[in-house]
Amino acid sequence: MADNSFDIVILGGGSGGYAAALRAAELGKTVALIEKDKVGGTCLHRGCIPTKALLHAGEIADAARESSQFGVNASFEGIDMAGVHKYKDGVISKNWKGLQGLIKSRGIQIIEGEGRLVAAKTVAVGEDTYTGTNLILATGSYARSLPGLEIDGQRVITSDHALVIDHVPASAIVLGGGVIGCEFASAWKSFGTDVTIVEALPHLVPIEDEDNSRLLERAFRRRGIGFKLGARFSAVEHTDTGVRVTLEGGETLEAELLLVAVGRGPTSSGLGYEEAGIALDRGFVTVDEYCRTSVDGVYAVGDLIPTLQLAHVGFAEGILVAEHIAGLPVAPIDYAGVPRITYSQPEVASVGLTGKEAAQKYGADNVKTVTYDLSGNGRSAILNTKGAVKLIAEKDGPVLGIHIVGDRVGELIAEAQLIYNWEALPSEVAQLIHPHPTQSEAIGEAHLLLAGKPLHVHD
Numbered sequence: 001m002a003d004n005s006f007d008i009v010i011l012g013g014g015s016g017g018y019a020a021a022l023r024a025a026e027l028g029k030t031v032a033l034i035e036k037d038k039v040g041g042t043c044l045h046r047g048c049i050p051t052k053a054l055l056h057a058g059e060i061a062d063a064a065r066e067s068s069q070f071g072v073n074a075s076f077e078g079i080d081m082a083g084v085h086k087y088k089d090g091v092i093s094k095n096w097k098g099l100q101g102l103i104k105s106r107g108i109q110i111i112e113g114e115g116r117l118v119a120a121k122t123v124a125v126g127e128d129t130y131t132g133t134n135l136i137l138a139t140g141s142y143a144r145s146l147p148g149l150e151i152d153g154q155r156v157i158t159s160d161h162a163l164v165i166d167h168v169p170a171s172a173i174v175l176g177g178g179v180i181g182c183e184f185a186s187a188w189k190s191f192g193t194d195v196t197i198v199e200a201l202p203h204l205v206p207i208e209d210e211d212n213s214r215l216l217e218r219a220f221r222r223r224g225i226g227f228k229l230g231a232r233f234s235a236v237e238h239t240d241t242g243v244r245v246t247l248e249g250g251e252t253l254e255a256e257l258l259l260v261a262v263g264r265g266p267t268s269s270g271l272g273y274e275e276a277g278i279a280l281d282r283g284f285v286t287v288d289e290y291c292r293t294s295v296d297g298v299y300a301v302g303d304l305i306p307t308l309q310l311a312h313v314g315f316a317e318g319i320l321v322a323e324h325i326a327g328l329p330v331a332p333i334d335y336a337g338v339p340r341i342t343y344s345q346p347e348v349a350s351v352g353l354t355g356k357e358a359a360q361k362y363g364a365d366n367v368k369t370v371t372y373d374l375s376g377n378g379r380s381a382i383l384n385t386k387g388a389v390k391l392i393a394e395k396d397g398p399v400l401g402i403h404i405v406g407d408r409v410g411e412l413i414a415e416a417q418l419i420y421n422w423e424a425l426p427s428e429v430a431q432l433i434h435p436h437p438t439q440s441e442a443i444g445e446a447h448l449l450l451a452g453k454p455l456h457v458h459d
């Protein structure tokens with residue numbers, strides 16, 4: 001049995017694990033990165049990248065359908081799913097090759113295989129063990145289901161199956177109106193699927209500001225995407241042509257397939273974590289603000305810990321841990337300052353506090369809110385998109401939250417992030433000149449409005 005010692009052993013080569021590996025190697029550490037599948041993890045192979053490729057293909061389908069509105073003669077003839085997969089897989093494989101090259105060039109040792117903790121800082125992979133002065137757990141997450149709801153991979157599927165489906169489903173029920181559910185509903189509708197979302201909470205994208213949820217619901221209604229809010233799943237049965245879903249209360253819905261998008265659970269069971277004394281809470285590894293677990297020298301990052309399940313959060317946590325191990329001064333992450341985007345059509349993007357959170361934290365009387373409608377924004381009119389920028393600020397104080405809906409507004413959240421994270425005052429942002437005609441002007445206009453000097457706003 002070979003024994004291999006490293007400064008840092010990392011279990012899991014997804015966003016969190018590989019970011020930690022890259023930064024640690026940069027800081028001169030010897031690193032072993034253990035991965036049972038493909039480096040890049042969920043984000044690159046089964047998450048962010050493939051879903052956005054599908055959504056982009058859907059956007060092109062819609063552009064073809066709607067071309068005559070812009071005076072262009074084109075027609076939509078259908079979706080060639082094999083062609084869509086070729087395009088999507090091409091993007092993934094290009095990025096995967098790049099990532100593998102990057103990891104190699106930093107001198108990181110990739111260990112291929114399934115790892116399991118056999119001591120607090122020792123991982124066994126097959127016959128071999130790998131011991132780190134520090135260990136980083138980054139085993140990520142899996143698509144969860146509900147009790148009694150069995151995933152068969154054919155008619156009752158998760159996002160993993162939905163990403164490789166070889167045809168456009170005629171109809172689909174999407175269980176869960178969160179980010180993943182809304183993104184698939186949007187892409188499938190663009191492809192021509194008849195979609196109904198079933199969401200147990202009162203709104204789609206329920207963690208977002210309620211006004212953003214309402215704008216998305218309005219847009220989905222316009223697009224003919226069906227949704228049932230406050231509706232709870234009760235049972236599913238197979239029919240000759242697909243599935244029949246029964247909701248609590250007895251209503252039934254039928255479709256070709258059911259996509260279960262009710263959230264993701266941490267991949268932590270059977271990996272020796274508890275035996276090594278690592279504290280878990282409902283399967284998530286519990287950590288402090290530096291991502292330290294209950295065992296000295298063992299860290300955890302990404303979807304495995306109970307923070308926002310986003311690739312860029314995994315990157316940030318991985319970097320933070322690598323720097324903490326290297327003894328650099330690091331600041332804990334302000335999770336409210338993490339930008340969040342749902343890449344549906346229209347997109348929903350936000351950073352900072354929602355209206356409710358701001359009112360709870362500062363008191364409703366100390367919070368000011370303005371909404372700038374995208375109908376006043378030239379570029380949005382050119383793109384033919386509707387939506388708004390909503391700002392929440394402390395009265396006579398900094399901006400606390402920025403919430404945007406509209407096609408392509410995900411790109412605007414980077415500026416919004418600076419405004420929130422630098423605790424900018426509305427008057428300071430109002431002074432910044434935004435290029436015309438861009439959608440970014442809507443951020444400038446919203447701040448002019450908040451600073452009491454609106455420009456393109458009707459009284």
Ligand SMILES: Cc1cc2nc3c(=O)[nH]c(=O)nc-3n(C[C@H](O)[C@H](O)[C@H](O)COP(=O)(O)OP(=O)(O)OC[C@H]3O[C@@H](n4cnc5c(N)ncnc54)[C@H](O)[C@@H]3O)c2cc1C
Nearest residue numbers: 012014015016036041042043047115140302303309310311
């Ligand atoms: C459909 C979908 C769309 C998404 N879209 C976005 C998006 O647009 N933007 C965004 O920010 N986030 C998105 N996410 C979330 C994002 O993918 C995750 O937050 C991110 O991948 C988490 O990174 P991670 O490193 O914690 O885990 P993962 O990426 O899941 O990586 C964990 C890795 O560990 C490996 N592993 C697990 N157990 C073992 C073991 N025992 N031994 C060896 N290796 C092991 C796995 O094979 C995997 O490669 C999406 C997710 C899904 C499912």
